[in-house]
Amino acid sequence: MKPSPQHWWQQTWGLVLAGGLIMGIALGVRHVQGMFLLPIIMDRGWTRESFGFAMAVQNLTWGLAQPLTGMLADRFGSWKVMVGGMLLYAVGLITMTHATNVQTFVWTAGVCIGIAQSGTTFGVVYGALSRMVPPARRSWALGVAGAIGGIGQFLLVPAAQAMLSGLGWAGALVWFAIVALALLPMGLPFHDKQNSQSHDATADHPRLLPALREAFSHSGFWLLNLGFLACGFQLAFIANHLPAYLVDKGMPPRDGMVALAIIALSNVLGIYVFGLLGGRYPRKYTLSMIYLARSAAMALFVLLPLSAFSLYAFAAAMGLLWLGTVPLTNGIVSQIFGVRYLATLFGFVFFGHQLGSFLGVWLGGVVFESTHSYDLVWLCAMALGVIAAALHWPIDDRELVRATPGFAMR
Template identity: 40%
Template sequence: MTRLSSSAINAAIIAGCFIALVGFGMVAAFGVFLRPMSEALGWSREVFSLSIAVQLLCWGLTQPFAGIVADRRGTGRVLAFGALMAALGFWIRGVTESPEVFVASGVIVGIGTGASSFPVVIVALGKIVAPERRPFVMGLGTAAASTGMLLGAPLSVGLMSVFGWQAAILIIAASFLLILPAVIFIARVSAPTASASSGGVGDAVRMAFSDRSYVLLFFGFFVCGFHVAFIQTHLPAYLQDEGLGVAIGGISLALLGLFNIVGSFGAGWSGQHLSSKNVLAGIYAGRAVVITAFILLPISFASVVIFSSVMGLLWLATVPLTTGLVAKTQGLRFLSTLAGLVFLSHQTGSFVGAWLGGRLYDATGSYDAMWWTAIALGLLATLLHLPIRETPGPLARAES
């Protein structure tokens, strides 16, 4: 690979952080539209939840293919395509009043976010920096995505209050076009790492799934997706059900984003100095404890602030650690592909968390079953991460 100048690398890191901020921020904050849209259009909550669930699943299904293209063709084309698809999907959401079309729009948005979201960006950045810098740079990209969530939630609420929910969604659609100029700086440094002519993707995937550590990362990340999608989709509505105002839902998502900036930087630091698998196990155990306390104690503005702040520290801190472990155990040649497959597991969990939350609420009038499921899965993920090996596996050794 041609040696890259430090200025080109730094410009790509800045551009990548901007893409992560825009590409994830409004998507993660979209849950603030659940109750206003459902009430205005006369939909059950399952309609909105199913659209988000389809979006998250298609995001996950797109991720491995986006990774394959990025490994073989570079990341720039992938990001540009994703930005255009996401813009189209959100435009459809802003103009349709059909529940069927709204649900189907999740396919387009999912493909778009799968190709333009921060997992694609942080893997690209991780390939161009030295191994010792990789966890920090991946944490930096994740923190940028969290900043987007911090800004996206109150901005979405503000846009709704001024322009109404339909115009607010159209503004979100237009924001994805801001990604296109930044893609240029990523494209300059994102060289292919896998030859299209030599193949090997199938063999790499088989070797990875023969490695117990990769399999444990794959299934453990399902739990992260379940937690994140359920909370960011249903927490604002849950708080309104408990008698708190709509603005509190936006504040809760903003606090998740704010404190996840700290959590993501902390994860990047810990990946350089501590055992990544042990930190991951601690994150999942911490989530279980925080959720338990939140649902057992009386709901108030103070409890929401505390819950959102502490959960924010644990929110996407899993991403740089998990991606870093994939790189450490499986190597760099097929990193976009293999990280994409792990993220598919994450998004499968996201599908279940987003959809099942709405389904169970419509059936029972309560989110209680979902909260307790989230606790049980957090404890399971804790146990899954403890046996992970942090040394190169067969695939990484073959690469070297």
């Protein structure tokens, strides 16, 4: 095993803090996008379908770009991808304020921000942490980094509400861009000299193309991809359409803000707990339980009379289950295939998540414009949760035994 990084900022706690802060701003801005839906479409004269399509393109772009940014991180170093992603995030947020037509908004909020998210979130950050943190502390590191990111999500909800009230939606986006630029140095601790100090990144691993063939021939890899689609659908639909859904039901906008804040705060505990559970119990069974619990929470929320209490209880339950799927899914990928090309392989799995996100955001707008109701989308989200639970249960999560040259056991 290689020695730990010598600089204090490259010790485990420094890496976890830096990764958590990067994910905090990247995921936090994404988390509050639903709060911008009504202000933007009212100012620009657009429809919910137009805004939803831009956010859907953002999620799909993120998914399509994730394997590429994962390859770049595995090949050239995670820190370069993180810094580049933060820069692109700031550019995308600023240019969103100058988009005066739907096409430009799709390119800025959709394509530009989507690419930026692929370099500043789970795929790259978790991949870097998994390589640079000792195996015994890996589950802990992923859980804590995710919890720090969740705190960032929580803090950005009241911050977004305050800036929307005081500065308008354009001013709020500019300030988010400034914060992203201020956090650029957080990528530097991941300067790992092309994994020369990374744990488990040895010459015994296959090269990239054989590793991809190995993964794509594994049934569990496809089951993870398909199951992750449900996760993306549920989260993207709720984050982007819940505030508008509540306004349609006669609740004040403040309740939507509070619900998103509760989700983000509960997520801090949820992602930390599930990160730890991933090191103690079979991850695939824990994932199945999460998806079933999500479907049950949504069913109760839709069927019970809507009130502030039922909304906040739903938000707390969903928050506990919000991003706990990510360290567990990432852990299964590393458990089966190792960590050498983890950013790349998780990038392909994450495409399923983002395809689901695209469908959740886009169909939310399309169905509402067609039926003036979100009921069909809620039903679809519940059904996908049950299907995902069934898909994860039979995954063969045993570590691969590589017997041929170039595919030696770790």
